[in-house]
Amino acid sequence: MGNHSMTKFDLLIETHQGLKRQGPGSPEMTLRALSFISHLDEHSRIADLGCGTGGQTMLLAQNTAGFITGVDLIPDFIDVFQDQVKELHLENRVTGMVGSAEDLPFEKDELDLIWSEGMIDGIGFEKGLTYWSRFLKKGGYVALTCPAWLTDEYPPAVKKFWEDAGSSLDAIGNHISIMQKIGYRLVAAFTLPDVCWTENYFLPRAEAEKNLLKKYAGNPIVSDYVKEDQYETDLYAKYHQSYGYVFYIGKKVS
Numbered sequence: 001m002g003n004h005s006m007t008k009f010d011l012l013i014e015t016h017q018g019l020k021r022q023g024p025g026s027p028e029m030t031l032r033a034l035s036f037i038s039h040l041d042e043h044s045r046i047a048d049l050g051c052g053t054g055g056q057t058m059l060l061a062q063n064t065a066g067f068i069t070g071v072d073l074i075p076d077f078i079d080v081f082q083d084q085v086k087e088l089h090l091e092n093r094v095t096g097m098v099g100s101a102e103d104l105p106f107e108k109d110e111l112d113l114i115w116s117e118g119m120i121d122g123i124g125f126e127k128g129l130t131y132w133s134r135f136l137k138k139g140g141y142v143a144l145t146c147p148a149w150l151t152d153e154y155p156p157a158v159k160k161f162w163e164d165a166g167s168s169l170d171a172i173g174n175h176i177s178i179m180q181k182i183g184y185r186l187v188a189a190f191t192l193p194d195v196c197w198t199e200n201y202f203l204p205r206a207e208a209e210k211n212l213l214k215k216y217a218g219n220p221i222v223s224d225y226v227k228e229d230q231y232e233t234d235l236y237a238k239y240h241q242s243y244g245y246v247f248y249i250g251k252k253v254s
Contacts, residue, residue: 022052023118050119054081184250
């Protein structure tokens with residue numbers, strides 16, 4: 001990567017490629033969400049949208065019997081994903097593909113479960129869920145995490161940060177109403193604990209960025225990129241009682 005042509009998106013990929021998770025979460029929370037989902041068997045079809053390098057996908061594969069397709073826009077992430085599939089000998093049930101969660105290759109009513117951690121807010125909660133719904137069988141499940149306000153207080157600095165990042169926060173009640181309007185019954189909703197952000201995401205990310213700063217010493221694009229991420233960490237430390245990721249599990253009833 002030439003220093004002059006380097007973009008923040010390149011740096012984002014380089015930072016996250018070696019991380020177990022590309023956003024807040026934990027194996028415990030993935031399994032907790034999965035515990036609300038029934039009727040999966042070896043014929044079930046599952047899609048993990050915005051799968052990243054596949055940390056949660058491999059966990060799903062080890063705790064379900066069906067076929068899983070991981071979809072992510074970033075080829076470098078899918079390369080790591082496919083390496084993990086091989087390492088865990090899951091080739092007959094799990095596959096990764098480069099693609100967009102807004103242009104899916106599945107058939108209508110093909111899927112029994114759509115999984116998506118930390119990605120739908122980039123599309124829009126209502127827009128994403130409405131589009132994905134066509135690929136889900138009646139009685140199928142959706143399980144996803146999305147950032148939401150946890151209190152009635154909406155700190156302007158937090159609001160601005162997420163809007164600048166191309167996303168926006170909504171109240172949990174609004175998310176649930178949207179799900180119901182689209183045709184899902186809410187099965188469960190729970191907030192991810194702080195550790196999903198701090199220990200599991202911010203700390204490993206900061207470690208990876210230390211290496212970037214060494215590798216590209218003196219490059220202003222890199223130092224700016226790391227500074228922005230540090231701001232996100234500081235913001236969460238200050239306002240974490242006001243916002244967080246919420247896991248939503250819904251069942252398609254219409």
